[in-house]
Amino acid sequence: MIDHGHDLASVRDATDRLLTAAAKLDNASVAEPSRLPGWTRGHVLAHLARNAEALVNVLEGRPMYVSGEARDSDIERDAPRSLDVQLADVRDSAARFQATGTAPADWSRTVELRNGVTDSASRVPFRRWAEVELHHVDLGIGYELEDLPAEFTEREIDFLAARFSGHPDVPPTRLTDGTRAWRTGREATEPEIAVTGSAPELLGWLAGRRDGSGLSVAGGSLPALPPL
Template sequence: MIDHAHDLACVHDATERLLTAVAELDNASLAEPSRLPGWTRGHVLAHLARNADALVNVLEGRPMYPSAEARDADIERDAPRPLDAQLADLRETAARFQAAGNAPADWTRTVELRNGVTDSASRVPFRRWAEVGLHHVDLGIGYELEHLPAEFTEREIDFLAARFSGHPEVPATRVTDGTRAWSTGREAAEPEVTVSGAPADLLGWLAGRRAGAALEATGGALPTLPPL
């Protein structure tokens, strides 16, 4: 059972960690490349701010973004801003998201995200947690996948494994950290491949953040996953 109030608290904690880390940067470092191809650190921060507003739209029954083009244009517009502007925007948009999440609502209702994707409203706080946590790593400022809370890592592996479940281009795969196991890829009576490794490495592979060099694949090659 998803506990949206718990996840909102986790979003708050993750956001505070991000803001504390970003406050140690300077304007020049924001213009440097992030770990995301084609994006500076400023792009990542601009995206996080605009994503918070977009998820407020989702919770309040509006389209997440006016269009894909408008989303991209807003990120490009906001990416070059100085550090103080980025921090102020992140704080203000985070507060708006928390307020929307704390408003009385039917958390069992279905909401619409990008590209026609639908989900339970109760999952929106966790989606925001994923944005803040993974993009903190993407900044490349010393916060790594290993630093993410264990609860988040396990739940995000579960989410991503389910996302690729049934995908015709991904072989039936068992994913395990030695204690827990997940299934993903094509449906089959038995997995074609087993992928084993540390939780952070499994998350990195599933989330497209690591190539999987630290993982062990048995029964076949490490599957190539489609982009998220």
């Protein structure tokens, strides 16, 4: 069962880690490329701030973004800002998300995210946790997938494996880190591909952060995953 209160606390802790690490940057390094193609570190920080506000919209019953174009233009607008402005924006928007998350609400209700995707309100804090943790890695400032909390890594693998489950373009695939196992892709009407590796390597592949070269594959080639 999802514990949104626990996840809100995890979001707060993850945000504090990110802000502490990012505070060691300077204006020049904020303008340098991140690990995301076409995005500087400033783009990543701007996205984190705008995403917090967007999830406040979701929790308060408004559209997540006015449009995809508006989302992208807001990130482009905010990306060139100085480090102090970026950090203040991430901090302030995160505080608004926390305040909204701690207000009395029906956490069993269904909310709408981008592109018509719906989910339980109780899962929104975990979705924000994923944004903060993965984009901290994307900043390329020393925080790696191996540094992610073990609980988060396992739950995000659960989430992404479920997301690709039943996808017609992904063959039946069994994932294991040697202790736990997940299944994803089409239903197993054909032999499964077995993918083995550490939990961080599995997460990196599923989340599009690593190419899968750190994984062992049997029964076929490593599946190409659709974009998130």
